[in-house]
Amino acid sequence: MRVHRFTFAALAVAAGLSLTACQNGDDGTGQSAPSATSHEPAPGGGSSSNGADQGGGSDSGGSDQSGGAGTGKGSSAGTGSDASGKVDRCHTDELEITAKDNTIDGDPDGTVTVQLKNGGGRDCTISGYAGVDLKTGSGSLSAKRTGAPADRTVLENGRSTAFGITYPLNKSGGSGVRVTGLLVTPPNETKTVTLAWPGGPTLPVTDGASAPVKVGPIGSANQGG
Numbered sequence: 001m002r003v004h005r006f007t008f009a010a011l012a013v014a015a016g017l018s019l020t021a022c023q024n025g026d027d028g029t030g031q032s033a034p035s036a037t038s039h040e041p042a043p044g045g046g047s048s049s050n051g052a053d054q055g056g057g058s059d060s061g062g063s064d065q066s067g068g069a070g071t072g073k074g075s076s077a078g079t080g081s082d083a084s085g086k087v088d089r090c091h092t093d094e095l096e097i098t099a100k101d102n103t104i105d106g107d108p109d110g111t112v113t114v115q116l117k118n119g120g121g122r123d124c125t126i127s128g129y130a131g132v133d134l135k136t137g138s139g140s141l142s143a144k145r146t147g148a149p150a151d152r153t154v155l156e157n158g159r160s161t162a163f164g165i166t167y168p169l170n171k172s173g174g175s176g177v178r179v180t181g182l183l184v185t186p187p188n189e190t191k192t193v194t195l196a197w198p199g200g201p202t203l204p205v206t207d208g209a210s211a212p213v214k215v216g217p218i219g220s221a222n223q224g225g
Contacts, residue, residue, distance in 0.1 A: 087125050087154055092191035094120025097184055101198040102164070102221075109166045112199045113221050114184055117160040127152035131185035132165055132215045134197065137178045141203075143215040150217030162221035167213045168204055176202030187218060 096117040103110040114132075118124060128150045132143035143165060155161055170176040179202065182195040206212050 087123055089188055090116070090118060090124035090126045090155055090186060091120070092186050092189045092193065094118060094122075094124060095186055095193075097186075097193045097195065099182055099184070099195045099198050103169075103199070108169075110169045110199050112165040112167070112182070112197075113162050114165060114182075114195075115160050115162040115221075116155075116186065116218070118155045118157050121157055123154055123156050125152060126155050126161060126187060126218055128187035129215060129217050130163060130187055131183075131192070132213070133183040134167075134179050134203075134213055135181035135183065135194075136203070137180065140183070141177075141213060143213040146214050146216050146220075148217050148220060151219060153219055161219050163218050164216045164221050165199075165213060166216075167199060168206075169200055170202045170204045172204045174205065176204050178202050 096119045097114065098117075099112055099114045101110070102113040114130070116126070116130075129145050134141040134143070153161060179197045179199065182197045183192050184195060185192045203212055
């Protein structure tokens with residue numbers, strides 16, 4: 001009987017130790033780690049939520065591999081440029097074209113200034129000569145180019161440029177040729193804008209040997225002749 005009692009006592013002690021070990025294993029410090037897939041970075045080293053990729057920072061502001069944050073802005077080539085950085089030309093529908101008389105007393109010829117304002121919402125380029133025709137009671141009269149050099153200009157959105165038209169003043173005392181309108185076609189365009197003629201109401205009658213009206217290049221306001 002004594003042997004059996006010692007055996008039961010030993011078994012009881014062993015069971016108590018086993019129970020204590022199990023309780024320690026359930027302590028908070030022994031909890032298992034969360035699944036690795038819940039925080040796994042996207043391929044390429046950047047989280048899939050910040051838009052970073054291997055080629056550099058994204059437009060949404062994710063950081064790139066060089067450590068610099070994306071700005072979210074477009075190409076540095078400027079508004080209105082294509083992928084190559086080339087700025088497209090100004091189109092007729094993007095330009096607000098107006099004309100006003102700019103004749104100065106004492107000048108031998110009359111001057112009309114034509115202004116072209118970029119209202120297209122983007123930068124555009126313009127250069128060369130505009131097509132200019134005067135509508136008269138005797139038909140259309142095309143202006144002759146002065147031959148002055150024409151520089152290429154990047155016309156920023158909301159900005160303006162201008163050119164001049166010179167024409168002979170009718171000092172003959174006769175009725176002359178009545179001007180009824182002004183036709184302007186921007187450089188490299190085919191669409192024409194019709195404006196009221198703001199200059200002298202008539203031109204002197206000529207023999208037709210030379211064009212009495214001259215047009216200067218874009219950017220040559222008040223220098224039509």
